[in-house]
Amino acid sequence: MTDLSKISSLCKRRGFVYQSSEIYGGLGSVWDYGPLGVELKNNVKNLWWKSVVYQRDDVEGLDAGILMHPDVWKASGHVTNFKDLLVDCKSCKKRFRYDLLKTKSCPECEGEFTGPRPFNLMFKTFIGSLESESSEAFLRPETAQGIFVNFKNVLVSSRKKLPFGIAQIGKAFRNEITTGNFTFRSREFEQMELEYFTRPEESDKCFEYWVNERFNWYKKYGINEKNIKLREHAKNELAHYAKACYDIEFLFPMGWSELEGIAHRTDFDLKQHSKVSGKSLTYFDEVKNEEITPHVIEPSGGVDRAVLAFLLDAYKEEKVRNDKRVVLNFHKYLAPIKAAVLPLLRNRPELVKLAKDIYKDLRGDYKVQYDDTASIGRLYRRQDEIGTLYCITVDVDSLEDKKVTVRDRDTMKQERISVDMLKKYVDEKVK
Numbered sequence: 019m020t021d022l023s024k025i026s027s028l029c030k031r032r033g034f035v036y037q038s039s040e041i042y043g044g045l046g047s048v049w050d051y052g053p054l055g056v057e058l059k060n061n062v063k064n065l066w067w068k069s070v071v072y073q074r075d076d077v078e079g080l081d082a083g084i085l086m087h088p089d090v091w092k093a094s095g096h097v098t099n100f101k102d103l104l105v106d107c108k109s110c111k112k113r114f115r116y117d118l119l120k121t122k123s124c125p126e127c128e129g130e131f132t133g134p135r136p137f138n139l140m141f142k143t144f145i146g147s148l149e150s151e152s153s154e155a156f157l158r159p160e161t162a163q164g165i166f167v168n169f170k171n172v173l174v175s176s177r178k179k180l181p182f183g184i185a186q187i188g189k190a191f192r193n194e195i196t197t198g199n200f201t202f203r204s205r206e207f208e209q210m211e212l213e214y215f216t217r218p219e220e221s222d223k224c225f226e227y228w229v230n231e232r233f234n235w236y237k238k239y240g241i242n243e244k245n246i247k248l249r250e251h252a253k254n255e256l257a258h259y260a261k262a263c264y265d266i267e268f269l270f271p272m273g274w275s276e277l278e279g280i281a282h283r284t285d286f287d288l289k290q291h292s293k294v295s296g297k298s299l300t301y302f303d304e305v306k307n308e309e310i311t312p313h314v315i316e317p318s319g320g321v322d323r324a325v326l327a328f329l330l331d332a333y334k335e336e337k338v339r340n341d342k343r344v345v346l347n348f349h350k351y352l353a354p355i356k357a358a359v360l361p362l363l364r365n366r367p368e369l370v371k372l373a374k375d376i377y378k379d380l381r382g383d384y385k386v387q388y389d390d391t392a393s394i395g396r397l398y399r400r401q402d403e404i405g406t407l408y409c410i411t412v413d414v415d416s417l418e419d420k421k422v423t424v425r426d427r428d429t430m431k432q433e434r435i436s437v438d439m440l441k442k443y444v445d446e447k448v449k
């Protein structure tokens with residue numbers, strides 16, 4: 019498995035991911051996505067949205083606020099339960115998560131620990147100008163609650179019948195005690211969450227369906243079967259709201275770790291919000307002529323963890339003749355740059371013009387790069403390293419035969435394609 023430091027340095031060098039506020043010394047466990055990172059991340063989110071919303075007729079989308087009424091977090095159990103136990107080292111003052119500790123004294127300085135204390139992972143903030151208790155609010159630690167509190171709104175406005183789901187992608191914030199492993203555990207991150215509502219007696223079958231559906235999604239977009247597996251939660255590991263849960267795990271450099279969790283949450287959330295808000299969150303089944311509280315199946319994935327897994331999985335070092343080739347062999351829909359236009363000579367104005375015209379013709383529906391700042395060998399290496407699907411070189415012959423050379427990232431095979439046909443050719447390959 020690829021070293022995490024190799025990926026993080028490639029990410030920084032090539033503009034996928036930077037440390038937040040780097041010029042000020044950085045902000046711990048917050049990351050900024052650069053020009054290539056934002057493309058890759060958008061591609062991941064779009065593919066999730068397509069498979070969960072567009073390609074089905076039983077799921078609607080939602081984009082709820084990050085700030086919510088403070089009672090939401092009381093009802094959901096986050097105020098009481100969303101806590102980790104922490105200990106502080108009395109000497110060096112470093113803080114550790116109690117459940118992850120393997121030593122009785124500080125691993126940094128062998129100092130003595132304080133006793134374990136609960137630490138709520140939610141970030142607090144204040145609404146309005148008064149820093150008083152009444153205006154206290156939280157940055158959401160998950161997107162799911164925005165869906166539960168809008169259950170009735172979506173049901174009424176979209177006239178859905180059970181079973182149906184509500185999908186949302188958005189930021190979540192957790193004041194994690196132990197962070198690290200690059201973007202794997204961040205304090206600010208994005209989630210892709212689906213809450214799928216079903217009749218109670220159909221919920222177990224539905225749970226199984228979504229576990230498979232989500233597992234296959236990662237494989238469909240290129241994750242090697244050897245690097246991904248399902249892990250069922252033991253009964254004593256289940257969250258307070260869950261009847262069953264599977265984690266989709268990826269073989270990260272630090273070992274098998276969670277990429278996404280699929281939980282059977284029963285009717286816990288709708289009943290809790292109904293109880294605390296005093297509003298009915300039931301569903302009237304016209305066929306059976308009864309009012310029920312649906313059960314819910316929740317596939318909850320991390321955008322940043324998916325991006326990291328796709329990066330790690332795509333990273334290859336190959337030997338080509340006597341050279342080392344580094345290539346990110348992303349699935350074509352994930353590749354941040356679909357094509358690069360590379361003029362072979364930059365001191366021939368008519369050649370540069372043709373290359374620029376080709377570039378302008380191609381760009382628009384996807385990201386295309388134009389690069390003439392190095393020799394062709396170097397330009398190919400640059401594009402391989404960021405996973406660009408096609409390199410299009412414009413040479414002196416192109417001026418005569420109106421053809422260009424198209425090089426495929428994976429096979430490295432080169433083909434002469436007529437300029438007239440180029441857009442159609444690339445569109446068909448990447449769209």
Ligand code: ATP
Nearest residue numbers: 202203204207209276277278279318319320322323
């Ligand atoms: P972990 O056990 O790794 O802390 P979790 O079980 O608390 O994760 P969930 O609450 O199930 O995670 O959140 C759903 C998904 O959100 C996770 O599978 C993960 O992909 C993502 N996620 C959760 N916490 C973080 C974080 N701190 N940084 C990045 N992604 C996260």
